[in-house]
Amino acid sequence: MKLNSFIFNCPTRVMFAEQESASIASYAEDLGIIKPLLVSDRGLVENDVLRPVIESLTDSGIPYETFYDVPPDSDIDCVNKAAEFAREKECNSIIAVGGGSVLDTAKVVNLCLNQGSDLLANQGLNILHEKLSPFIALPTTAGTGSEVSFVAAIKDLSEKRKLVFGSRFLAPDLAILDPTLLLSLPGKLTAATGMDALTHAIESLACSVTQSPLTEIISIEAMRLLFEHLPRATRNGDDLDARAGTLVASTMAGIAFTNSGVGIIHALAHATGALFKTHHGLTNAIFLPHGMRFNKQESCQVFARAARSLGYADRQNDDTACDILIGKVEELMESISIPPRLRTIGVPAMEGELLEHWSELVLEDPSIMFNPRYATTEDVIDLYKRAY
Amino acid sequence: MPFFNDSDELGTVMRELWVTIADDSSISSPLLSSKLIVRFHYKEPDGQITIDCSDGENMVIEWGDCEKQPVVEMFMQADVAHKFWMGQVNVPMYLLNGKMVAKGPVNKALALLPAIKPAFKKYPSVVRTTLNRDL
Numbered sequence: 001m002k003l004n005s006f007i008f009n010c011p012t013r014v015m016f017a018e019q020e021s022a023s024i025a026s027y028a029e030d031l032g033i034i035k036p037l038l039v040s041d042r043g044l045v046e047n048d049v050l051r052p053v054i055e056s057l058t059d060s061g062i063p064y065e066t067f068y069d070v071p072p073d074s075d076i077d078c079v080n081k082a083a084e085f086a087r088e089k090e091c092n093s094i095i096a097v098g099g100g101s102v103l104d105t106a107k108v109v110n111l112c113l114n115q116g117s118d119l120l121a122n123q124g125l126n127i128l129h130e131k132l133s134p135f136i137a138l139p140t141t142a143g144t145g146s147e148v149s150f151v152a153a154i155k156d157l158s159e160k161r162k163l164v165f166g167s168r169f170l171a172p173d174l175a176i177l178d179p180t181l182l183l184s185l186p187g188k189l190t191a192a193t194g195m196d197a198l199t200h201a202i203e204s205l206a207c208s209v210t211q212s213p214l215t216e217i218i219s220i221e222a223m224r225l226l227f228e229h230l231p232r233a234t235r236n237g238d239d240l241d242a243r244a245g246t247l248v249a250s251t252m253a254g255i256a257f258t259n260s261g262v263g264i265i266h267a268l269a270h271a272t273g274a275l276f277k278t279h280h281g282l283t284n285a286i287f288l289p290h291g292m293r294f295n296k297q298e299s300c301q302v303f304a305r306a307a308r309s310l311g312y313a314d315r316q317n318d319d320t321a322c323d324i325l326i327g328k329v330e331e332l333m334e335s336i337s338i339p340p341r342l343r344t345i346g347v348p349a350m351e352g353e354l355l356e357h358w359s360e361l362v363l364e365d366p367s368i369m370f371n372p373r374y375a376t377t378e379d380v381i382d383l384y385k386r387a388y
Numbered sequence: 389m390p391f392f393n394d395s396d397e398l399g400t401v402m403r404e405l406w407v408t409i410a411d412d413s414s415i416s417s418p419l420l421s422s423k424l425i426v427r428f429h430y431k432e433p434d435g436q437i438t439i440d441c442s443d444g445e446n447m448v449i450e451w452g453d454c455e456k457q458p459v460v461e462m463f464m465q466a467d468v469a470h471k472f473w474m475g476q477v478n479v480p481m482y483l484l485n486g487k488m489v490a491k492g493p494v495n496k497a498l499a500l501l502p503a504i505k506p507a508f509k510k511y512p513s514v515v516r517t518t519l520n521r522d523l
């Protein structure tokens with residue numbers, strides 16, 4: 001098999017340990033953190049999730065400012081407010097504790113602090129050429145991989161679209177993976193965010209023109225951890241080992257997809273989420289088996305390799321091994337009570353102009369460029385009907 | 389050695405290529421319906437070309453300085469542009485490794501890539517007529 005040309009970056013130091021968030025101050029000097037802006041959301045503050053971080057900073061005499069008003073699907077207003085506040089308080093760095101929305105917000109706030117506040121002028125891919133301010137990310141969900149990824153998406157409410165920012169300089173300097181921060185995450189969200197991570201792993205595996213042996217091995221190991229730990233973490237949120245497994249897996253899947261891309265499943269989920277505000281991980285999950293079947297003609301070999309490496313297939317031919325893997329994904333979804341259909345998560349029966357508009361959004365999503373199989377309007381409509 | 393010897397060569401080829409694209413409605417109509425103004429910035433040799441589809445009916449092509457405010461801007465080496473039109477660029481890879489920079493709401497511009505592919509066939513003859521060089 002001929003290898004692709006590839007580039008692989010992981011500029012983020014990754015530290016994994018239980019309770020490590022309580023030692024955050026020990027990283028401050030090394031990273032040049034003098035006065036950080038602590039970014040999070042109200043729910044996490046109310047659940048006391050930030051306590052170890054705050055205690056560590058306070059005990060070490062590190063002054064900090066707080067911005068806790070990040071909404072679930074962050075937008076330009078929120079970023080501007082946080083950036084303005086950070087400037088006013090002369091923060092030199094960022095510590096973000098939260099899920100994908102908090103971490104993405106923090107990335108773009110960091111961009112604003114260094115590049116000025118005109119977000120529209122700074123959107124795009126690869127437009128940064130230098131390091132931003134020191135930035136530590138502490139994920140509180142095991143899903144988006146935002147703690148290591150080079151991308152951030154922020155809503156532009158006035159235009160009803162997402163601004164996309166992509167640059168390796170957006171990645172945090174340090175990701176602290178502390179599974180105790182995930183203990184209060186409810187089962188449903190654990191399942192949905194975990195399926196986002198699984199989708200990252202599987203789609204990055206399938207990106208035939210950008211994937212590499214490095215991303216492949218990382219993706220497959222992330223899948224192994226998720227198949228093993230996601231059902232346990234979903235059933236029993238206090239199972240710290242299972243939390244740890246899903247957390248490390250989602251970071252690994254983040255490293256894989258940020259180096260090789262995601263594909264049609266994310267494009268379908270982005271468009272559906274944009275129109276009907278469905279949960280990103282849940283929507284990905286529902287499209288995942290259908291997207292894998294759609295990509296099978298291009299991804300059969302790599303999916304079969306994954307199935308064998310995970311111990312689900314042995315001497316079966318690639319075609320059968322690939323089907324076994326898709327079956328395993330469906331079994332996993334069932335075991336963690338992910339609904340198999342879009343209609344149960346609030347997506348309406350689409351036709352006419354609405355369906356046309358939705359399929360345009362799918363086909364103009366940048367993720368689709370990385371998909372191994374070219375998709376037409378008819379293809380995406382067919383995928384919608386299968387998933388509906 | 390770069391494919392284009394100087395900015396004049398680059399400009400002549402790019403202008404002629406886009407005029408050819410504008411004249412072929414099968415390629416130009418999806419670009420026109422996007423109503424985008426896209427600017428390509430090239431390095432070594434340097435140059436820029438602005439493709440204005442904003443009125444939806446006529447494609448206005450301007451080489452060099454141009455006051456129009458582009459919606460999307462693409463930055464690349466002139467050699468990358470040459471390889472792109474030869475159909476030899478793996479665009480996702482070039483976006484990952486930074487050899488192509490896309491500024492602005494990239495969704496709409498990247499979505500036009502499949503529409504632009506038929507123009508790859510026209511590129512060798514554009515180079516032959518403008519530079520008298522076979523590819």
Ligand SMILES: [Fe+2]
Nearest residue numbers: 144196200266
């Ligand atoms: Fe995702």
